[in-house]
Amino acid sequence: MACVEFRNVRKEFTDEKKGTFTAVADSNLIIQDKEFLVFVGPSGCGKTTSLRMIAGLERQTSGDILIGDRIVNHLHPKDRDIAMVFQDYALYPHMTIRENLSFGLRNLKKPKDYIEKKVKEAAVILGLEDMLNRKPRELSGGQRQRVAVGRAIVRDPQVFLFDEPLSNLDAKLRVQMRVELSELHKRLEATIVYVTHDQVEAMTLGERIVVMNQGMIQQIATPKELYANPQNMFVAGFIGSPAMNFIDAVVEGNKVIVEGTFLKVPNHVAAVLQGYEHRPIVVGIRPEHIYGDDYAPSIDREHTLQARIQVVEHLGSENLVYFRMGSRRITAKVHPETKAYAGLEKTFVLDMSKVHYFDPLTEQRIL
Template identity: 65%
Template sequence: MASIIMENITKTFVDEKRGGTFTAVNDASFEIKDKEFLVFVGPSGCGKTTSLRMIAGLERQTSGNIYIGDKVVNNMHPKDRDIAMVFQDYALYPHMTIEQNLEFGLKNMKTSKEEIKKKVQYASRILGLDEMLDRKPKELSGGQRQRVAVGRAIVRDPKVFLFDEPLSNLDAKLRVQMRIELAELHQRLGATIVYVTHDQVEAMTLGERIVVMNKGEVQQIASPRELYRNPANMFVAGFIGSPPMNFFDAVLETASTLRIGDIIFTIPEALVKQYSDYVGKKVILGLRPEDIYDEEFAFTVPTNNKAAIKVKAMEHLGGENLVYFSIGDRLITAKVHGESFVRPGEAKNYVFNLDKMHLFDIETEKRIF
């Protein structure tokens, strides 16, 4: 296996419709560690797939250097980079059996028959394909076809595995199953895996570290836990987490009080010092839905910051409920206890756990540390 270094990578494309150029990836620098499972995540057009394709050699960077292991691969053909790529489309040969699909790439590489047999048996065993080798792709489910596509990558025994949204064609239940299988596969292979997805749940489930991208810029690189707890800016805070973080227009009236509309909240003593430079200024308060409680069920958090809120709607999800209400122009979501109940239009006391709050600069949208 091998590490990957992206050094000041920029990729621009010609905009044929509007003329000129646009930047798909702007001055990105980071290292993917040997045997790491790293995930690129972000909305459509953020540059994540372009980054993956540059690692693969399917796109040539406009500037910067890419290293795989200790080699600069800028001018290296994809077939010489010792990588294997799994695409969103399974791209299996329909007229071939599963065994023949697995063998195909190895035969083109002039691999010996003994080695082909050994590698196909290994991939088939760890992916649970042994009983399907004589079938053709049309006889398999979507999840089974994706396993075959992964198997074609495994038999090559590459330095790096690249996955481009491989689960997006599967239904929700199969995606969950395949996520588990891919996580287990990484543990078995000890492989360097680079994975692209637009699904933040998928990213948080699979990634040891995650690269969050938006508009060609790397927003933050961190573990799932760090991204969730300490987002670098409002984009990361709003993109990571389901439901996403709530944002409130606020004013830091004193070092220890925060006003949101007519509501005055007390800032926890442990957080007062880090916000002292913003006293008297407008800020954005970020608070996750699970940090807003129905007062009746706020058993484990301070209850000094609470307000009577008129509820717009409630979604019953069984073990938990989602409550929707407005503060100012912002629609707010609270994820509350499953036994909590309120009718739309009624007011109820909700507790805001500001021990878990984030404040963001209103101009830069960066988190205030």
């Protein structure tokens, strides 16, 4: 296996109507050997373009891409020692699973004994031993995706590239395949670069995550770090489900004023917010850190808000409660036994130790 490095990598496209636009802007990144790294972001953020540049399917406009200790800028995809798994499986419908798995090795003129050995190994790893003589049409979506992964495994590449491989699967099967991919990574000790628009996929699979937006890397961190310490409002709002709430506030001494309600902030926060005295800021708090007053944990109940509930979604193990603060809609993830229904005037308790503070002009995190 090998590490992958981006050195000031930039990709521009030219469109007759739009002119030149930047898909990836001067990216610098090191993907460690044997790491499972995930690119995540909304459509058009540059994540798939980044993956395709590693594969050699797109040529960067400037900068260098290294795989191992080789600069691969001008190498053909087949010479980069990578294997790519696509969203649409890309299986040959007229071939058996055995033939699909061995196709790449046969093209490389590998010995028959070697091919048979690699196919059997991949089949055992992926639970395909009893399906080798079937055609793709006889398999479920999850099984076909395993075959696509197996076709990559048999090549024993330096780097595995996954381009939204679970997008076509139903929700239950996606969860199952996420577990299988995590186990596969541990078994193979492989370098894996994975692209998805689904932040749940990113958080559950990635050892580190690259969050992208409008062609720029917003933050590179572990899932835990992204959740606890987002660098800006985009990352804070993108990571977490449901998304973080943003509330307009004004700083007054050791408090922030939210819709006429004074909320005391921790002392270390107040010291940092001194430079924003009497100025507007944006307060960020995740839905799971807002509680109904009847089922709030043992936190300081001094920090409360009054609001009229608009909608309640009953999810069994929890309820999502929606209300408004000024122009912003707020979501609270509350205990399933919390008294909540549309139209109820409710007291909510905020865990101020989990609140984030952002500059409204730069959208950067203040702390």
